[in-house]
Amino acid sequence: MNTQQKTMLVGALIGAVIGAVGGYLFSRGLDMPRPEEGAQRLSLRSVPPGEMAKLGLSIMAVLRGVAELGERL
Numbered sequence: 001m002n003t004q005q006k007t008m009l010v011g012a013l014i015g016a017v018i019g020a021v022g023g024y025l026f027s028r029g030l031d032m033p034r035p036e037e038g039a040q041r042l043s044l045r046s047v048p049p050g051e052m053a054k055l056g057l058s059i060m061a062v063l064r065g066v067a068e069l070g071e072r073l
Contacts, residue, residue: 001009
């Protein structure tokens with residue numbers, strides 16, 4: 001296995017772990033009762049599109065930072 005394959009494998013494993021932790025934290029936040037909402041629960045459909053756009057831009061910024069780090073090393 002060459003260096004590029006090892007790097008991609010490690011990156012995939014790290015990404016999977018971070019994704020699993022993010023999913024856990026997101027679902028845990030959905031289970032928390034909110035005083036202003038009473039007994040209502042959030043679902044994926046109630047996430048505003050603006051919040052999803054912010055999340056997408058944040059992910060792209062992190063990926064850009066990783067790419068720039070790879071260029072500097």
